[in-house]
Amino acid sequence: xxxxxxxxxxxxxxxxxxxxxxxxxxxxxxxxxxxxxxxxxxxxxxxxxxxxxxxxxxxxxxxxxxxxxxxxxxxxxxxxxxxxxxxxxxxxxxxxxxxxxxxxxxxxxxxxxxxxxxxxxxxxxxxxxxxxxxxxxxxxxxxxxxxxxxxxxxxxxxxxxxxxxxxxxxxxxxxxxxxxxxxxxxxxxxxxxxxxxxxxxxxxxxxxxxxxxxxxxxxxxxxxxxxxxxxxxxxxxxxxxxxxxxxxxxxxxxxxxxxxxxxxxxxxxxxxxxxxxxxxxxxxxxxxxxxxxxxxxxxxxxxxxxxxxxxxxxxxxxxxxxxxxxxxxxxxxxxxxxxxxxxxxxxxxxxxxxxxxxxxxxxxxxxxxxxxxxxxxxxxxxxxxxxxxxxxxxxxxxxxxxxxx
Amino acid sequence: xxxxxxxxxxxxxxxxxxxxxxxxxxxxxxxxxxxxxxxxxxxxxxxxxxxxxxxxxxxxxxxxxxxxxxxxxxxxxxxxxxxxxxxxxxxxxxxxxxxxxxxxxxxxxxxxxxxxxxxxxxxxxxxxxxxxxxxxxxxxxxxxxxxxxxxxxxxxxxxxxxxxxxxxxxxxxxxxxxxxxxxxxxxxxxxxxxxxxxxxxxxxxxxxxxxxxxxxxxxxxxxxxxxxxxxxxxxxxxxxxxxxxxxxxxxxxxxxxxxxxxxxxxxxxxxxxxxxxxxxxxxxxxxxxxxxxxxxxxxxxxxxxxxxxxxxxxxxxxxxxxxxxxxxxxxxxxxxxxxxxxxxxxxxxxxxxxxxxxxxxxxxxxxxxxxxxxxxxxxxxxxxxxxxxxxxxxxxxxxxxxxxx
Numbered sequence: 001x002x003x004x005x006x007x008x009x010x011x012x013x014x015x016x017x018x019x020x021x022x023x024x025x026x027x028x029x030x031x032x033x034x035x036x037x038x039x040x041x042x043x044x045x046x047x048x049x050x051x052x053x054x055x056x057x058x059x060x061x062x063x064x065x066x067x068x069x070x071x072x073x074x075x076x077x078x079x080x081x082x083x084x085x086x087x088x089x090x091x092x093x094x095x096x097x098x099x100x101x102x103x104x105x106x107x108x109x110x111x112x113x114x115x116x117x118x119x120x121x122x123x124x125x126x127x128x129x130x131x132x133x134x135x136x137x138x139x140x141x142x143x144x145x146x147x148x149x150x151x152x153x154x155x156x157x158x159x160x161x162x163x164x165x166x167x168x169x170x171x172x173x174x175x176x177x178x179x180x181x182x183x184x185x186x187x188x189x190x191x192x193x194x195x196x197x198x199x200x201x202x203x204x205x206x207x208x209x210x211x212x213x214x215x216x217x218x219x220x221x222x223x224x225x226x227x228x229x230x231x232x233x234x235x236x237x238x239x240x241x242x243x244x245x246x247x248x249x250x251x252x253x254x255x256x257x258x259x260x261x262x263x264x265x266x267x268x269x270x271x272x273x274x275x276x277x278x279x280x281x282x283x284x285x286x287x288x289x290x291x292x293x294x295x296x297x298x299x300x301x302x303x304x305x306x307x308x309x310x311x312x313x314x315x316x317x318x319x320x321x322x323x324x325x326x327x328x329x330x331x332x333x334x335x336x337x338x339x340x341x342x343x344x345x346x347x348x349x350x351x352x353x354x355x356x357x358x359x360x361x362x363x364x365x366x367x368x369x370x371x372x373x374x375x376x377x378x379x380x381x382x383x384x385x386x387x388x389x390x391x392x393x394x395x396x397x398x399x400x401x402x403x404x405x
Numbered sequence: 406x407x408x409x410x411x412x413x414x415x416x417x418x419x420x421x422x423x424x425x426x427x428x429x430x431x432x433x434x435x436x437x438x439x440x441x442x443x444x445x446x447x448x449x450x451x452x453x454x455x456x457x458x459x460x461x462x463x464x465x466x467x468x469x470x471x472x473x474x475x476x477x478x479x480x481x482x483x484x485x486x487x488x489x490x491x492x493x494x495x496x497x498x499x500x501x502x503x504x505x506x507x508x509x510x511x512x513x514x515x516x517x518x519x520x521x522x523x524x525x526x527x528x529x530x531x532x533x534x535x536x537x538x539x540x541x542x543x544x545x546x547x548x549x550x551x552x553x554x555x556x557x558x559x560x561x562x563x564x565x566x567x568x569x570x571x572x573x574x575x576x577x578x579x580x581x582x583x584x585x586x587x588x589x590x591x592x593x594x595x596x597x598x599x600x601x602x603x604x605x606x607x608x609x610x611x612x613x614x615x616x617x618x619x620x621x622x623x624x625x626x627x628x629x630x631x632x633x634x635x636x637x638x639x640x641x642x643x644x645x646x647x648x649x650x651x652x653x654x655x656x657x658x659x660x661x662x663x664x665x666x667x668x669x670x671x672x673x674x675x676x677x678x679x680x681x682x683x684x685x686x687x688x689x690x691x692x693x694x695x696x697x698x699x700x701x702x703x704x705x706x707x708x709x710x711x712x713x714x715x716x717x718x719x720x721x722x723x724x725x726x727x728x729x730x731x732x733x734x735x736x737x738x739x740x741x742x743x744x745x746x747x748x749x750x751x752x753x754x755x756x757x758x759x760x761x762x763x764x765x766x767x768x769x770x771x772x773x774x775x776x777x778x779x780x781x782x783x784x785x786x787x788x789x790x791x792x793x794x795x796x797x798x799x800x801x802x803x804x805x806x807x808x809x810x
Contacts (some may be wrong), residue, residue: 030667068736086624087631088632089628089631155594159591163586179686182630182631185567185568185590186564187565189623190623192598194624196616196619197620197621199616200604200605200616200617208605208606208612211602212605214601215598216598218594219494220491222494222594223493223494225587225591227492292800
């Protein structure tokens with residue numbers, strides 16, 4: 001297919017102040033939450049773009065235009081759904097989605113790029129032949145599924161922010177810091193119920209299957225977040241790469257996969273294609289996570305919005321670190337020793353970072369990211385053999401992983 | 406109908422050590438959670454019975470036998486559903502349902518009386534004509550709805566226990582005290598998703614409508630819990646009786662109502678009857694809450710498992726207290742003053758209790774409970790005009806409110 005692109009991922013340009021970072025985040029300090037926060041689950045805000053750089057990359061304008069179109073359709077439906085919530089729960093949800101400030105006054109803050117709704121609608125359109133009246137009709141019919149996915153995503157964000165003690169999200173104070181932990185948990189609970197409500201009331205023939213699939217995804221997301229919490233508590237030597245990959249797949253890949261799968265279901269795809277769409281989203285999600293972890297270690301702090309070495313100082317077992325720790329190399333053993341020490345101000349994070357690289361963590365993560373994108377492309381070609389029809393999904397995968405090629 | 410019974414509720418026998426308490430709780434200390442916890446949402450464990458006293462009351466044996474039969478059917482289906490959860494999430498859920506101890510060893514602890522599943526199956530059976538092959542078939546078909554309701558109930562318990570800092574539930578340590586707050590929240594999230602999953606995969610013609618109704622109920626439960634948290638933070642004079650009643654209806658009545666409604670939906674009832682079933686459950690739930698609040702103030706501490714006056718010491722704005730505070734009487738003003746003072750060890754709780762009574766809080770709550778039960782009976786006769794068919798639901802309402810008559 002004409003849109004299979006090389007899976008070359010950026011390498012050697014991620015030095016802490018280097019200019020070659022493929023991501024162009026607009027995020028100021030705080031956009032990432034606390035230093036202990038894992039940047040999973042939210043490719044769209046983890047490394048946001050916005051300064052216009054890189055617009056010359058082939059799929060960038062297409063993805064941006066597509067996301068804009070999706071937002072125009074999905075956002076009003078999303079807000080209509082949120083406005084069905086009662087009283088204070090609605091207020092918290094409207095705050096979280098950037099429609100109200102802490103005092104209930106109307107504002108218009110960014111509510112995320114709507115990557116997941118875009119995957120739903122684009123997958124539905126792709127399965128119906130891509131751009132054209134049939135594709136557009138399929139996408140329109142899938143709007144309730146797109147809204148349900150976005151509500152689900154935001155339910156997990158509300159809960160994760162409480163658990164991870166993250167104080168900022170989308171450049172604003174997280175809901176729990178404004179309304180309290182209980183209120184944020186309850187608002188998240190209500191968003192999960194609202195997602196289920198939208199699918200239950202949708203007369204579309206696929207809505208029940210979509211609801212079942214989304215519920216399975218939520219269970220996987222919970223298991224992923226649970227595994228993450230448990231992993232961070234364990235000693236460096238006790239964590240395997242497979243575990244960290246499985247955790248990242250559950251936390252980040254599962255909902256991207258489900259988004260594509262729901263789009264496919266709404267377009268009437270058979271189970272085999274739905275599975276391929278799911279795998280496409282999962283693998284793209286894993287590629288995103290690997291690249292995001294690389295940038296967390298070697299990215300430009302002026303761009304990531306996090307101080308250099310913050311992930312190391314927080315002893316995050318990100319994917320490159322997990323690979324280094326499990327490498328069986330002297331550098332890996334050295335890293336394990338450094339990671340076992342209590343974090344202290346002024347500690348030598350540069351030595352740690354070098355140990356990750358010497359132990360092969362950086363190379364491994366680059367190779368894995370390339371491999372995952374290759375798998376994603378393979379699954380996409382199975383799900384949507386016509387390259388033209390697959391174009392939108394390809395552009396979104398590119399956008400999510402934001403590679404240099 | 407032959408089963409309409411007088412709505413006489415116990416009065417004058419609730420002195421702190423009095424023998425006339427209509428409830429026969431087996432709950433030892435700790436069965437009620439922390440002293441600040443509101444006993445809403447769980448009629449089945451709030452004042453458990455178990456010593457065999459009171460078995461001579463007319464509907465008691467019927468309800469007990471009915472609950473036993475329901476458990477035999479629902480519990481295996483519930484555990485099969487829970488066992489579909491992954492890894493640690495499954496472990497937390499199995500712990501919560503009394504199937505495992507904190508170390509994962511198998512146990513058999515009580516997992517509640519399954520009042521809500523019983524309401525689902527009994528409502529389905531009642532709408533299909535009551536006892537007999539048709540009623541039994543309707544109840545059997547409604548098992549997925551019964552399991553979904555019980556999963557939903559337990560999702561809210563897991564979350565509420567975290568929010569209310571309750572340390573015991575069903576005589577065991579709450580999940581969050583064993584596995585941590587995040588783990589308990591995630592297990593609750595997963596149970597909510599699992600409930601939605603069961604309805605989504607159920608081919609029954611009513612499953613989508615049931616799913617929509619259950620989602621609405623969850624949103625109401627969240628709003629109720631949110632209102633409760635907010636109410637407890639406000640000053641005594643600022644809380645109206647209507648607010649406290651609305652909160653109790655959302656927290657306790659909504660899921661009892663939804664249970665009956667789901668049973669009706671599964672038996673093919675029209676919307677009017679479904680609404681009447683919902684109202685029946687709600688009103689019975691409110692009657693339960695009123696009586697439970699009365700016992701929280703005037704019940705025998707040896708039976709409630711809480712020290713006398715614990716609700717007052719915690720400044721709980723229970724229904725009789727809210728009515729007293731809003732009474733406009735001198736005693737109400739005195740109570741407001743006492744409630745505004747910081748709780749202190751050795752404070753005069755007896756004077757407070759007398760102020761509630763003098764301000765009319767006790768009488769009001771008794772009258773309200775009687776009124777709510779009357780409304781419940783009225784709604785039941787609309788939903789199920791045949792008294793024989795309505796018998797099971799009536800017995801369950803009696804069981805939940807456990808009156809002397």
